[in-house]
Amino acid sequence: MTTNLHVEQPSSSAAVPVLNRRMAMALLGATVLVGGLAGVIRLLVGMGSTTALTDAYTWGIWIAFDFTLIAFAGAGFTMAGLVHVLHREQYHDAVRPAILAGLAGYVSVLLLLVLDLGRPDRFYNFILFWNVHSPLFEISLCVLLYTTVLVLEVAPFLLERLHLPVTDRLLRLLRGAMPVIAVVGVTLSSLHQSTLGTLYLNMPHRLHPLWYTPILPLLFFVSSIIAGLSLATLTYMGSTRILGLPAKREIVTGLPRIAAWVGVFYLALKLGDLLVSGEMALLWSAGAYSFWWWLEVGVGLMIPIALLLIPSLRHRPWVPVAAPLLLLFGVMMNRFNATMFGQILPPGVTYSPSLIEWLSTIGIIGAGVMAWLLGVRFLAIFDGKGSQHV
Amino acid sequence: MTSQQALSRREFLKAAGTGAAAVTATCVLAGPASSALASGPVSDSGWGMLIDVTRCTGCDSCALACKEANGRPNPTVVPSALSSDAYTFIDVRPNAGSAEPLAVKRQCMHCQHPACVSACTVGALTKSADGPVVYDSKKCIGCRYCQYACPFGVPTYDWDNPLGLIHKCQLCVERLAEGEMPACVSSCPAGALRFGRRSDLLVQAHARISSNPDRYVDQVYGEFEAGGTSVLYLAGVPFSQLGLPELGDQTISHYAEAVMKKTPVVAASVAALATGLYWLTKRRDLHLSEARVTLPQEDRHDH
Numbered sequence: 001m002t003t004n005l006h007v008e009q010p011s012s013s014a015a016v017p018v019l020n021r022r023m024a025m026a027l028l029g030a031t032v033l034v035g036g037l038a039g040v041i042r043l044l045v046g047m048g049s050t051t052a053l054t055d056a057y058t059w060g061i062w063i064a065f066d067f068t069l070i071a072f073a074g075a076g077f078t079m080a081g082l083v084h085v086l087h088r089e090q091y092h093d094a095v096r097p098a099i100l101a102g103l104a105g106y107v108s109v110l111l112l113l114v115l116d117l118g119r120p121d122r123f124y125n126f127i128l129f130w131n132v133h134s135p136l137f138e139i140s141l142c143v144l145l146y147t148t149v150l151v152l153e154v155a156p157f158l159l160e161r162l163h164l165p166v167t168d169r170l171l172r173l174l175r176g177a178m179p180v181i182a183v184v185g186v187t188l189s190s191l192h193q194s195t196l197g198t199l200y201l202n203m204p205h206r207l208h209p210l211w212y213t214p215i216l217p218l219l220f221f222v223s224s225i226i227a228g229l230s231l232a233t234l235t236y237m238g239s240t241r242i243l244g245l246p247a248k249r250e251i252v253t254g255l256p257r258i259a260a261w262v263g264v265f266y267l268a269l270k271l272g273d274l275l276v277s278g279e280m281a282l283l284w285s286a287g288a289y290s291f292w293w294w295l296e297v298g299v300g301l302m303i304p305i306a307l308l309l310i311p312s313l314r315h316r317p318w319v320p321v322a323a324p325l326l327l328l329f330g331v332m333m334n335r336f337n338a339t340m341f342g343q344i345l346p347p348g349v350t351y352s353p354s355l356i357e358w359l360s361t362i363g364i365i366g367a368g369v370m371a372w373l374l375g376v377r378f379l380a381i382f383d384g385k386g387s388q389h390v
Numbered sequence: 391m392t393s394q395q396a397l398s399r400r401e402f403l404k405a406a407g408t409g410a411a412a413v414t415a416t417c418v419l420a421g422p423a424s425s426a427l428a429s430g431p432v433s434d435s436g437w438g439m440l441i442d443v444t445r446c447t448g449c450d451s452c453a454l455a456c457k458e459a460n461g462r463p464n465p466t467v468v469p470s471a472l473s474s475d476a477y478t479f480i481d482v483r484p485n486a487g488s489a490e491p492l493a494v495k496r497q498c499m500h501c502q503h504p505a506c507v508s509a510c511t512v513g514a515l516t517k518s519a520d521g522p523v524v525y526d527s528k529k530c531i532g533c534r535y536c537q538y539a540c541p542f543g544v545p546t547y548d549w550d551n552p553l554g555l556i557h558k559c560q561l562c563v564e565r566l567a568e569g570e571m572p573a574c575v576s577s578c579p580a581g582a583l584r585f586g587r588r589s590d591l592l593v594q595a596h597a598r599i600s601s602n603p604d605r606y607v608d609q610v611y612g613e614f615e616a617g618g619t620s621v622l623y624l625a626g627v628p629f630s631q632l633g634l635p636e637l638g639d640q641t642i643s644h645y646a647e648a649v650m651k652k653t654p655v656v657a658a659s660v661a662a663l664a665t666g667l668y669w670l671t672k673r674r675d676l677h678l679s680e681a682r683v684t685l686p687q688e689d690r691h692d693h
Contacts, residue, residue, distance in 0.1 A: 048551075055537060055545075087674075118548075122531045198650060199535075204645075
């Protein structure tokens with residue numbers, strides 16, 4: 001195949017691709033190897049000498065990227081909800097690439113979590129010992145169950161390729177159960193995507209008022225839909241490109257437009273909350289906190305909304321790529337602000353992530369991207385049902 | 391006609407099954423959420439400690455006795471911060487009105503409604519009915535959420551251990567069980583530490599203030615802060631100068647617990663809504679394509 005790979009940087013779709021498929025795979029493979037080694041060192045030596053984490057700055061980029069990835073992997077439940085629950089069949093073709101990205105994302109999340117746990121050898125303890133008041137308990141259990149749901153949702157992509165009597169029987173079974181699986185997946189996702197916001201409600205003394213609000217659970221849930229639709233657009237475009245298929249305009253322009261309208265609602269919630277709490281002035285007066293807020297909301301929310309909803313802009317060919325990328329950036333900044341930049345630190349506390357933290361993070365995300373790329377190549381990523389490619 | 395009726399009944403059963411399964415799954419998930427508050431009912435008769443900053447000489451006896459009692463390494467080295475090696479220390483701070491610096495003993499406040507207990511993923515931290523906030527190291531997975539939930543920066547992690555755990559003062563529960571006082575209190579030569587029932591300590595603290603109003607700021611820190619703490623402070627200068635955070639009377643975890651309590655309702659509602667919408671939008675599709683009613687099952691489902 002001569003189709004070139006530029007899934008990581010779909011913005012270059014109009015330009016000359018920089019990497020060919022082999023180079024991309026080699027590069028990803030290298031990040032996975034180096035990252036895996038970094039992870040093993042951390043597990044053997046402990047976090048003291050391998051990370052920049054301290055008692056006063058106990059969650060760093062592992063957690064920030066973890067929560068970002070969970071929001072991005074919301075592509076799975078968002079698209080399953082849109083097509084399998086709400087029957088928006090015009091987006092059918094975008095479902096499988098999104099669900100595959102969802103599974104790759106959640107597996108990456110679990111790997112990152114193992115690195116961050118102080119007792120990785122006891123990762124399963126949350127199944128044995130429940131604290132139903134703990135947001136992190138609910139998140140852990142939902143992530144585990146939802147990853148199982150994603151495995152069931154991805155299984156047909158493989159089974160359809162095998163055509164054995166056994167696999168065909170399994171396939172029929174899974175297809176029959178698919179509505180149940182989809183509803184359970186949407187429910188589990190709604191729970192833990194919002195509970196990630198609840199997590200921060202236990203830190204009123206640590207999280208800056210630009211982000212701390214009782215409606216954090218709602219904000220996290222809504223923004224996970226924005227991230228999910230944005231990533232689903234990009235995974236659809238990427239997978240059609242990899243397989244040399246034309247991308248449907250209806251999907252490429254339709255999904256980001258839904259994301260933009262959800263974004264308008266999200267922006268109204270965020271601004272309305274600051275207005276009601278009388279903290280509007282912090283948008284200009286809070287120094288670095290104000291800067292981070294504007295980077296998140298100005299660059300990552302207002303600009304892409306404008307790109308997608310202003311008639312003279314939205315027909316530009318680069319908008320379906322640039323706008324979802326900006327929206328993803330905005331959601332990522334939100335998770336980073338909640339975890340890192342928006343935290344009120346005790347005097348003298350700083351954090352600059354170590355090389356091991358960076359390498360292991362890049363390696364695990366690289367493994368997720370690589371798994372997705374291989375899945376697109378070798379699994380039944382388009383089932384041919386919604387398919388008359390126009 | 392009969393085939394269509396059969397179909398719609400099948401659709402209905404499928405949808406109902408979907409809903410039932412989803413609700414069951416989520417209720418199983420959220421079932422025990424209706425049990426009592428994380429911290430349970432709290433009484434004022436639990437054990438507590440009164441720290442009189444005006445009496446503390448900063449001799450560090452308490453910090454060393456604590457290390458000894460808890461089997462921490464280097465029991466003769468005076469700690470300068472809370473860590474996995476020191477569960478209490480004397481925070482020496484400049485005193486604006488005097489040449490004598492302030493000596494502020496810091497340790498776990500043993501909150502009445504501890505945010506760490508509410509936050510702990512595996513319930514390794516609990517508020518015992520007798521006052522102390524205790525830690526079950528066998529459950530801990532090292533997620534370190536407690537460190538961010540605690541407004542006093544108390545829980546510490548053993549960073550240099552590949553299988554590190556959380557460390558913090560447990561009010562010497564084992565000594566209490568044997569009828570002894572916490573090691574720090576026993577070791578204090580200046581009478582700055584007082585051990586007793588929280589309610590008694592509060593009465594004594596207020597009595598000290600009223601009998602010596604020039605010596606004390608008219609406030610007992612911990613009486614109401616963050617919903618109240620079992621460790622209480624008396625001081626001659628405003629508490630913000632002692633490095634103690636200014637906290638409202640509201641418990642730290644009140645929003646989070648209120649939201650978490652709604653988990654079963656949210657789960658059931660989302661599942662019911664999704665099932666309803668599945669059925670509604672599916673039916674509309676069926677109406678739109680009544681002519682195609684005899685299509686094979688999969689095609690009907692996936693279009």
